Amino acid sequence: xxxxxxxxxxxxxxxxxxxxxxxxxxxxxxxxxxxxxxxxxxxxxxxxxxxxxxxxxxxxxxxxxxxxxxxxxxxxxxxxxxxxxxxxxxxxxxxxxxxxxxxxxxxxxxxxxxxxxxxxxxxxxxxxxxxxxxxxxxxxxxxxxxxxxxxxxxxxxxxxxxxxxxxxxxxxxxxxxxxxxxxxxxxxxxxxxxxxxxxxxxxxxxxx
Numbered sequence: 126x127x128x129x130x131x132x133x134x135x136x137x138x139x140x141x142x143x144x145x146x147x148x149x150x151x152x153x154x155x156x157x158x159x160x161x162x163x164x165x166x167x168x169x170x171x172x173x174x175x176x177x178x179x180x181x182x183x184x185x186x187x188x189x190x191x192x193x194x195x196x197x198x199x200x201x202x203x204x205x206x207x208x209x210x211x212x213x214x215x216x217x218x219x220x221x222x223x224x225x226x227x228x229x230x231x232x233x234x235x236x237x238x239x240x241x242x243x244x245x246x247x248x249x250x251x252x253x254x255x256x257x258x259x260x261x262x263x264x265x266x267x268x269x270x271x272x273x274x275x276x277x278x279x280x281x282x283x284x285x286x287x288x289x290x291x292x293x294x295x296x297x298x299x300x301x302x303x304x305x306x307x308x309x310x311x312x313x314x315x316x317x318x319x320x321x322x323x324x325x326x327x328x329x330x331x332x333x
Contacts, residue, residue, distance in 0.1 A: 139316035178212030
């Protein structure tokens with residue numbers, strides 16, 4: 126029963142798979158960091174923290190979290206990020222000057238539920254003896270981290286959530302019926318890249 130509840134909790138969000146680490150990259154990578162002042166810094170060793178979406182960098186042998194209030198964007202060799210709500214969001218598609226953005230974070234609630242569930246399963250009665258989870262070596266490093274995606278649009282320089290109510294409120298009135306039609310289409314979801322692109326195209330002033 127607990128396992129099925131856990132699965133439902135994941136399905137209720139845009140589940141993005143599992144990670145065996147708490148950072149995007151296995152090893153720290155060079156990155157180009159653009160600050161809110163317009164200046165550019167180059168970090169030889171940088172990474173993205175999946176716990177909170179913050180930029181990490183090396184200071185000696187210590188991992189440091191950057192002050193996200195000072196960062197506009199970060200570019201690695203394979204990914205571009207912009208800073209929204211003090212988190213780094215990946216640019217996954219563009220339509221004209223507008224963009225689709227995605228944050229990928231560890232689902233901390235699902236992660237804690239996973240640990241609780243595993244402890245309860247380990248604590249079953251077997252031949253009159255109880256198996257204690259702590260004695261069974263259940264530690265954080267033994268777990269995979271469930272990831273969750275959250276999507277945003279950048280429209281005319283403004284960041285908005287990819288949420289039905291928000292989108293409908295901001296769309297031009299003559300395009301809201303098209304959005305309603307999309308939402309009723311089988312298999313349409315605001316967690317799919319192609320579906321998100323169709324919505325973003327509704328904001329394109331060049332398309333009637």
